[in-house]
Amino acid sequence: MGLRERKKRATRRALQEAGIRLTLERGLENVTVEEIAVEADVSTRTFFNYFATKEEALLGDVPATPDEQVRQAFVDGGPTGDFVEDLITVLITFLVSTEDLATQRADMLLRKQLTEREPQLVRGLLARFHNVELELAGAIAERTGADPEDDRPQLLAAASMAVMRHTMKRLHYSETEEPADVRAKIREAFRRLGETFAPPSNTD
Amino acid sequence: MGLRERKKRATRRALQEAGIRLTLERGLENVTVEEIAVEADVSTRTFFNYFATKEEALLGDVPATPDEQVRQAFVDGGPTGDFVEDLITVLITFLVSTEDLATQRADMLLRKQLTEREPQLVRGLLARFHNVELELAGAIAERTGADPEDDRPQLLAAASMAVMRHTMKRLHYSETEEPADVRAKIREAFRRLGETFAPPSNTD
DNA sequence: GAGAAATATTGCATGGTCTGCAAAGGTTGG
DNA sequence: CCAACCTTTGCAGACCATGCAATATTTCTC
Numbered sequence: 397m398g399l400r401e402r403k404k405r406a407t408r409r410a411l412q413e414a415g416i417r418l419t420l421e422r423g424l425e426n427v428t429v430e431e432i433a434v435e436a437d438v439s440t441r442t443f444f445n446y447f448a449t450k451e452e453a454l455l456g457d458v459p460a461t462p463d464e465q466v467r468q469a470f471v472d473g474g475p476t477g478d479f480v481e482d483l484i485t486v487l488i489t490f491l492v493s494t495e496d497l498a499t500q501r502a503d504m505l506l507r508k509q510l511t512e513r514e515p516q517l518v519r520g521l522l523a524r525f526h527n528v529e530l531e532l533a534g535a536i537a538e539r540t541g542a543d544p545e546d547d548r549p550q551l552l553a554a555a556s557m558a559v560m561r562h563t564m565k566r567l568h569y570s571e572t573e574e575p576a577d578v579r580a581k582i583r584e585a586f587r588r589l590g591e592t593f594a595p596p597s598n599t600d
Numbered sequence: 601m602g603l604r605e606r607k608k609r610a611t612r613r614a615l616q617e618a619g620i621r622l623t624l625e626r627g628l629e630n631v632t633v634e635e636i637a638v639e640a641d642v643s644t645r646t647f648f649n650y651f652a653t654k655e656e657a658l659l660g661d662v663p664a665t666p667d668e669q670v671r672q673a674f675v676d677g678g679p680t681g682d683f684v685e686d687l688i689t690v691l692i693t694f695l696v697s698t699e700d701l702a703t704q705r706a707d708m709l710l711r712k713q714l715t716e717r718e719p720q721l722v723r724g725l726l727a728r729f730h731n732v733e734l735e736l737a738g739a740i741a742e743r744t745g746a747d748p749e750d751d752r753p754q755l756l757a758a759a760s761m762a763v764m765r766h767t768m769k770r771l772h773y774s775e776t777e778e779p780a781d782v783r784a785k786i787r788e789a790f791r792r793l794g795e796t797f798a799p800p801s802n803t804d
Numbered sequence: 805g806a807g808a809a810a811t812a813t814t815g816c817a818t819g820g821t822c823t824g825c826a827a828a829g830g831t832t833g834g
Numbered sequence: 835c836c837a838a839c840c841t842t843t844g845c846a847g848a849c850c851a852t853g854c855a856a857t858a859t860t861t862c863t864c
Contacts, residue, residue, distance in 0.1 A: 400831055400840075428820065439843050444822060480797060522726045548792060551766045555793050558758035566751060586797045588752060589759050593684060593794035604811075604860055611812095632849065643814050648851065806864095813858070821850075829842070834835100 408446050410436035415453045416506055424454075424514045451520045454510060456503060458521075459490040459528050459560075467531075471538040483552075484582045486535065487560050490528055491578065501569045508569070529557045559585040612650050614640035619657045620710055628658075628718045655724045658714060660707060662725075663694040663732050663764075671735075675742040687756075688786045690739065691764050694732055695782065705773045712773070733761045763789040 414435035418427040429450050433443045447453040466489045469475050470482050492500065511517045533553035536542070542549050563581050567573065618639035622631040633654050637647045651657040670693045673679050674686050696704070715721045737757035740746070746753050767785050771777065 398832075403831095404841085429822090430820090441823095441844070442842055445842075448822085450821075518730065519723065519727045522730055523723045526722065526726055547766070547770060550769070551762070551789055551792060552796060554762035554766055555759050555797075558755070558762045562751070562755045562758055565754070585755055587799045588755060589793055590797035590799050592756060593759075593790045594798040595791045595794050602861075607860090608812085633851090634849085645815070645852095646813055649812075652851085654850075808861100808863080810861070811859080814856085816854090816856105818852085819850105820852105821848105823846105823848085825845090827843085827845105829840105831840075832838085834837090 407436065407438060407442070411438070411443060411446055411453055412456060415450070416510060419454060420506075420509060420513060424450075424516065451517060454517060455520050455524070456507060458504070458507060459524055460492065462486065462528070462531060463489045467535055471535055473539060480583070480586055483536075483556060484579055484586070486532065487556060487582060488575070488578060490560065491564065492575075501571075504567075504569045525557050525561060529553045532556060555589065559589070611640065611642060611646070615642070615647060615650055615657055616660060619654070620714060623658060624710075624713060624717060628654075628720065655721060658721060659724050659728070660711060662708070662711065663728055664696065666690065666732070666735060667693045671739055675739055677743060684787070684790055687740075687760060688783055688790070690736065691760060691786060692779070692782060694764065695768065696779075705775070708771075708773045729761050729765060733757045736760060759793065763793070 411432060415427070415432045418431060418435065429443050430440045432450075432453065433440045436443075443453070466486055470486050474482060475485060476482055511521065530553075533550045536549040536552055537544070537546070540549065559582060562585055563578070566581055567578065615636060619631070619636045622635060622639065633647050634644045636654075636657065637644045640647075647657070670690055674690050678686065679689060680686055715725065734757075737754045740753040740756055741748070741750070744753065763786060766789055767782070770785055771782065
């Protein structure tokens with residue numbers, strides 16, 4: 397990785413960290429883009445070369461962009477063949493980026509604090525979830541070979557996002573939290589939905 | 601209803617209609633608040649007395665604020681006693697405001713065009729759904745007498761919103777669409793979720 | 805009805821977000 | 835070291851949104 401690329405990453409990170417720190421200190425309304433830029437030692441104009449909006453700098457890269465390999469495996473009917481289990485595998489990749497686990501946990505905790513302090517930011521998160529939902533719906537449609545007219549993939553994707561948001565709220569991002577725990581929590585949520593909305597059993 | 605109230609409603613409606621019309625004509629980016637205000641024959645400042653943001657004027661009042669009576673009936677375990685059926689009853693009230701049916705259908709159609717033309721507006725809609733979700737979670741918790749620690753109500757509310765968004769997309773708001781059809785569509789969506797995520801049957 | 809109280813509208817000033825453009829600065833590769 | 839390339843920066847400007855004080859309109863009271 398060249399110098400140019402390294403500098404860009406550093407600047408991006410500096411802007412995000414400055415934004416998050418200042419916002420946690422003073423609240424979103426009392427932090428201007430100019431202040432964030434000063435803190436990160438760049439011009440205001442440069443801030444907007446990195447982020448289209450102030451919000452975007454704070455929200456970071458969650459949910460992560462899906463791993464293309466995982467997506468393809470899902471579309472091809474893998475990795476286990478069980479729809480819900482494979483769906484969970486995909487959902488987990490949305491939650492986990494390529495960075496190291498410790499950094500990511502710290503980030504998630506910061507973001508959690510941020511959205512608690514500034515509920516307006518939830519708006520942005522929901523918009524991102526919606527984008528993921530659209531992608532997921534596409535993947536489900538491909539896997540099931542659904543007709544383009546068939547809207548079931550969209551419904552399942554929407555419900556999956558509900559489960560995902562719910563699970564994210566329940567995670568505490570501590571060191572003792574294993575990836576397997578995440579899977580178990582997602583599985584449990586799906587099971588609850590199944591229980592609650594299951595059609596009457598065919599005992600009539 | 602006094603003159604003042606009538607004028608306020610007229611102004612509000614004029615602003616909404618002007619905003620929607622201009623946006624459909626030219627696109628959201630090419631319509632300023634000032635132009636909308638001029639079109640509605642009020643000052644720019646007055647626009648912001650009615651709506652906090654430009655977006656808000658376009659999105660209107662959907663989802664509708666929930667009917668308190670319906671909410672209470674749900675909390676009390678009614679109207680039928682069947683959880684999912686009663687849930688659907690509540691969801692339907694979110695979709696239907698107090699205005700007459702024809703006006704509402706026309707409005708919904710316009711909004712549908714609007715969000716298709718300007719996907720950014722979906723953001724605002726999602727935020728509204730999220731607010732409804734929070735209210736619904738509260739109502740479910742009350743009805744089921746869930747412990748405040750219990751997060752199942754939140755999950756069910758989130759899934760309900762998934763179903764609701766899905767159903768709204770499927771509605772075509774035509775004259776031949778009966779309220780009963782809406783209920784049937786929602787019921788069908790819940791049933792599909794139940795089927796897909798149902799736990800393995802207890803035949804072991 | 806006339807005047808007082810309540811409420812709505814408006815203009816103005818202001819601060820903040822975000823964009824386009826062109827100049828200046830740093831990085832890369834030959 | 836130079837030339838191509840990319841990034842940063844300053845500047846001007848459009849627009850959104852808010853607070854405040856003045857003005858206009860409606861409603862209430864007598």
